[in-house]
């Protein structure tokens with residue numbers, strides 16, 4: 001028996017700083033309708049899908065910062081997306097900047113069933129970049145300034161007849177995020193990302209090719225090592241003169257990319273995903289109960305930064 005689900009990664013091209021949410025939602029509706037025409041019942045939109053990647057700017061006025069956040073979802077601007085998805089019988093994943101009623105700021109993603117019910121919420125835990133303006137950078141990456149560390153943890157949600165998990169962007173680079181979901185039996189991980197196409201830190205040269213290579217590598221490793229599907233979706237393209245990589249892709253539980261984007265524009269990437277394909281890996285190579293040895297993994301939880309044992313001398317041999 002195959003628990004098959006047709007999934008569409010709805011990659012989005014650049015969103016300009018002055019582009020309205022209404023215009024962005026129109027683009028998302030086009031992608032939603034296209035995905036429905038191709039038989040998808042789940043459409044995965046990127047991280048921060050409603051606006052430009054605003055952490056590239058240094059903003060200090062709270063009102064200027066908060067205008068990039070959603071006070072409620074669905075809202076007047078996003079209700080058309082919820083309405084059309086329900087009309088078409090399609091569910092979706094949406095990444096957005098969340099401003100809670102208590103005034104807290106998170107980089108958030110939700111999972112919405114075809115009924116329109118929000119069945120899962122995740123708040124980004126691994127916030128990359130820096131918290132203070134850095135004049136040496138070609139572009140800022142102020143996620144640590146604008147967002148709090150997510151407070152919901154890495155959880156799985158029952159949806160589409162399977163076990164679903166979410167993470168956001170930088171999370172995909174940390175195997176711990178995947179493994180916490182894997183230890184809950186996750187069968188499909190949904191993640192959006194906004195990944196600059198060049199290293200903006202000025203810390204040194206990095207071949208731009210590596211930005212895409214590392215994104216794919218992290219997602220393929222996470223899917224393989226936890227025997228789960230992964231749907232990784234970019235906000236790509238040019239935003240205000242700054243590049244974001246594409247390479248949205250759907251990865252199977254063997255770690256193979258089964259479908260990927262060819263452009264940095266609005267583009268659908270569709271695949272039929274059999275959730276039962278996760279069983280082989282979970283019952284053999286990655287049967288965690290038979291093979292893992294947590295008694296030897298203590299440092300992973302006890303220690304944050306790397307520490308070289310004092311008796312190890314890092315000197316070149318004479």
Ligand code: ING
Pocket residue numbers: 128168169170171173193194195196211
């Ligand atoms: N963006 C990037 C990401 O993790 C980054 C930041 C890029 C970190 C490349 C390290 C290397 O894909 C977000 N929004 O997390």
